[in-house]
Amino acid sequence: MSKTTITAPAGVPFVDMEREFVAPAALVHRAYLEPELVTQWLGPRKYEMVLDKWDARAGGQYRYVHRNADGEFAFHGVFHSMDMDNMVQTFEFEGVPGHVSLDQLVIEDLGGGRSRIRSHSVFQSVADRDAMVEAGMGDGVEDGYNRLDELLEKLGAPVGASR
Amino acid sequence: MSVDQLSTVFGALADPTRRAILARLAEGDLAVRDLAAPFPMSQPAISRHLKVLEGAGLISRSRRATARLSHLEAEPLREATTWLARYQAYWDERFDQLDELLAQLQRRPQPGAASTRTKAKKAKKARKKEGRTQR
Numbered sequence: 001m002s003k004t005t006i007t008a009p010a011g012v013p014f015v016d017m018e019r020e021f022v023a024p025a026a027l028v029h030r031a032y033l034e035p036e037l038v039t040q041w042l043g044p045r046k047y048e049m050v051l052d053k054w055d056a057r058a059g060g061q062y063r064y065v066h067r068n069a070d071g072e073f074a075f076h077g078v079f080h081s082m083d084m085d086n087m088v089q090t091f092e093f094e095g096v097p098g099h100v101s102l103d104q105l106v107i108e109d110l111g112g113g114r115s116r117i118r119s120h121s122v123f124q125s126v127a128d129r130d131a132m133v134e135a136g137m138g139d140g141v142e143d144g145y146n147r148l149d150e151l152l153e154k155l156g157a158p159v160g161a162s163r
Numbered sequence: 164m165s166v167d168q169l170s171t172v173f174g175a176l177a178d179p180t181r182r183a184i185l186a187r188l189a190e191g192d193l194a195v196r197d198l199a200a201p202f203p204m205s206q207p208a209i210s211r212h213l214k215v216l217e218g219a220g221l222i223s224r225s226r227r228a229t230a231r232l233s234h235l236e237a238e239p240l241r242e243a244t245t246w247l248a249r250y251q252a253y254w255d256e257r258f259d260q261l262d263e264l265l266a267q268l269q270r271r272p273q274p275g276a277a278s279t280r281t282k283a284k285k286a287k288k289a290r291k292k293e294g295r296t297q298r
Contacts (some may be wrong), residue, residue: 004255015250021260023265031268032260041260044253113269134237 013123025109028117029084032056032105047073056082062089082099091121099128172239173252175219180204181212185235188222194230 005018019027031037035054043066045048052063056079063076077090077100087105092098105119123129175181184198199209200206216222220239225232 004251004258006247006251006254008250017254019254021258021262021265023269027265027268028261031264037264037268040264041257044256045260 008129011126013126013129015123015129016078018116020110020114024113025084025107025115027161028107028115032087032107033082049134052076055079058082066161096131099131108159170251171219172221173248175215175221178212178215180209184209184212184216184233185221185240188233188235192232192234194232196230198233242287 003019007016008014028136031041033056035056036053037052039049039051039160042064045095047066047068048112050065050067051073052065052074054062054064058079060079061076062079062084063074065072065074075091075093076093076094079087080090084107087107090100091103092100101124102122103119104121105117108116110116121129176185179200183202187198187201188195195206195209195213198213199206202209213222213224216233217224221236222233223236225234
């Protein structure tokens with residue numbers, strides 16, 4: 001069961017996400033600020049995560065690359081605010097240059113060593129949202145998804161025929 | 164399909180036995196005893212898996228004579244391949260990794276295995292702090 005709640009309303013170029021963590025907000029904030037920590041979680045498991053730049057302060061830039069034998073996916077942007085209650089950055093997948101999203105992330109402390117992050121991304125258009133998200137995913141999806149692909153492939157012909 | 168339903172579909176697909184059941188149903192409708200035959204588990208265990216698949220809308224069940232037949236429903240599988248499903252899978256993986264990292268950091272608040280660069284930075288920070296308190 002997924003622990004991440006994602007909402008992508010039809011007709012508006014937004015994506016909202018919510019997720020809770022068993023850690024105080026200050027620690028989650030550190031995991032977003034410190035390059036040594038960022039490299040440990042912001043890359044797909046099957047890819048090498050190269051953190052080119054991660055200058056986590058207002059006006060600072062970031063760039064990272066997911067790389068494996070099949071190729072690489074690079075992303076970059078600018079941090080506008082890194083306050084825990086208003087982390088704002090631009091985000092661009094280099095495979096689709098010129099299409100930029102504006103992401104806001106809020107880290108809330110829930111007390112008792114728990115916290116919640118909420119993010120709101122604004123894309124340039126609905127089409128941009130759907131296309132950019134899909135392009136940016138590349139092959140960098142979890143094992144479960146790849147297994148689903150295999151299953152669908154296996155199911156493909158008979159399912160198509162019966163419906 | 165809502166994201167909640169999508170989560171249910173992914174949850175149902177997370178189990179290898181259930182994926183194998185779906186693959187068998189792709190060839191035609193089957194009763195529980197026929198579905199259970201190739202698996203090293205009891206019919207009640209298979210029935211529990213079928214209940215999960217039914218809850219996710221991945222199969223439907225109908226009664227024919229005395230047997231209850233399971234039928235593969237393909238639509239939820241198709242919808243699970245949309246960009247939203249990919250997006251969900253992408254961020255789930257990252258946040259699971261963040262979960263692990265946060266747990267690790269809390270077990271060892273002063274990581275002894277930090278890189279020399281981190282140590283150097285920490286030392287610099289500590290020196291700065293000292294400087295401030297001296298002033």
